[in-house]
Amino acid sequence: MPKMKTNRGAAKRFRKTASGGFKCSHSHRRHILTKKTTKRKRQLRSTGLLHPSDVKSAARMLPFV
Incomplete structure (x- = not known):
């Protein structure tokens, strides 16, 4: 059986x-900030929680976290 691998893109985005x-x-915090x-x-600076419907797929991408 092959090793399980962490999805590196997801590892950089989720904790x-x-x-x-x-x-x-x-x-929406990268560019075009003058009109915002x-x-x-300020509210976009804080971290948010992943929607409950997406938690299952995130957990599958990050098996060792």
Whole structure:
């Protein structure tokens, strides 16, 4: 049986929480920031939680995390 491998793209994007969920950073923070409000940019700085429907696929991509 071959070795299980971690999906390296997913490993750079997600971190596992103590309760079994996954933290991820928000999108829309890279460019075209002048038209976005300061409040919106500030809230995008914080990490968010992955939607519960996506947790199963993230856990499959990160078997050792």
